[in-house]
């Protein structure tokens with residue numbers, strides 16, 4: 308039997324809204340070693356991840372683009388998370404881990420938003 | 436009027452405080468429609484046609500009776516109606532079935548506000564035949580189609596296919612004039628009536644169209660049902676594009692002959708329970724009556740427009756004349772998905788995105804889409820007030 312329980316939990320938690328208003332690492336990096344842009348045609352969102360990787364370590368990271376609160380918050384969280392990590396460790400991050408990092412229960416339709424930054428980042432790793 | 440109507444929909448009766456403003460995507464289903472489908476499944480479940488036993492006979496009669504109900508609803512004869520699984524299915528059948536009248540360099544005319552379901556099938560026909568798609572543009576100030584139809588519809592045109600009501604802008608197109616224009620050059624006129632059939636009369640003789648297509652699930656009927664009207668003459672030109680049982684007269688391994696019109700367009704077992712439900716949905720609309728529906732929805736549309744305007748930019752006419760209750764809007768700095776997501780958490784159901792109209796979104800420079808609230812017969816003033824308070828909260832939270 309269908310219940311409406313899942314409706315109780317908001318995805319618009321204070322920290323999500325905070326990151327939406329005051330994103331972290333939202334900056335274009337002028338000479339990245341790795342960069343990639345991903346689009347989500349169904350919401351018109353576009354997100355670029357810039358990385359500077361020196362000796363296998365992520366030394367600098369930034370993102371820019373437009374999107375909903377969910378895609379913007381996940382970009383902030385991901386970029387914060389990978390700063391200082393090794394290239395190899397970042398490559399190993401799974402979609403599940405990204406969603407866990409976001410920390411909210413996300414429905415099917417918003418999963419694409421939640422993973423936009425992740426996919427840009429993974430693509431960027433392969434861009435050089 | 437609406438409190439009684441709300442009582443007739445379990446989704447509203449059982450969930451006080453729930454505001455459903457997404458009828459443009461799919462309408463809710465009244466209990467009476469579910470009841471006749473239940474009856475079919477629980478009391479006389481059988482396939483139609485050729486079952487020589489009472490339940491099958493009865494199911495066939497009920498199914499065929501819906502053809503008469505639909506004919507009466509559209510002002511045509513039952514033999515000018517065939518059933519599909521939805522508007523998309525119907526439009527694809529028309530595109531495949533009319534491909535043989537299209538030659539290289541012929542023109543198919545659409546409008547800029549079409550749903551993907553009325554673009555992509557024609558684009559594929561054009562690709563296969565070497566025909567050209569020509570698009571009647573939308574004026575970005577008035578949101579009306581360029582009324583100079585003659586400019587677009589010339590001797591090269593074989594088909595004109597336009598939505599009666601835009602699923603993004605809510606605007607009502609001048610279909611009769613388009614039909615006359617199409618006929619003056621010998622072209623066929625197709626109407627995508629998906630967004631109009633539940634909100635205004637669609638009399639095919641008045642519209643003077645050759646074909647009219649819609650889905651059942653936007654007109655208080657079940658999902659998986661659709662209708663195509665084709666005039667007797669137009670159906671003679673349409674070739675079957677789905678083949679199999681029930682649509683044939685005789686079959687040999689080398690060739691087959693087709694059943695009579697309209698049965699040749701209903702291959703295989705149709706959605707029997709669904710079509711029976713669809714008949715009841717139309718009866719339900721008729722029992723309320725167009726006067727009451729139009730008057731009420733116009734009033735709700737006005738209220739919706741005036742509640743949304745202070746928070747947002749309306750994409751579409753900001754008055755209630757020559758439009759239905761499909762109201763698209765955008766808010767600066769808030770993504771349409773966040774608008775709909777936030778409202779959804781406050782039990783206000785609206786839609787967000789490109790509404791399967793990417794070309795229109797692109798030309799309006801709205802690549803993130805819009806938020807869209809739509810009115811149905813059950814919409815009340817409380818719903819609109821509920822939307823108002825949710826929008827206010829949205830503004831405070833995201834502002």
Ligand SMILES: Cc1ncc(COP(=O)(O)O)c(C=O)c1O
Pocket residue numbers: 459460521522523524550552553598600601602627629630650652791
């Ligand atoms: C104008 C218009 N045409 C066609 C369709 C397609 O209808 P369906 O998805 O039921 O086939 C829709 C519904 O989304 C619509 O609004």
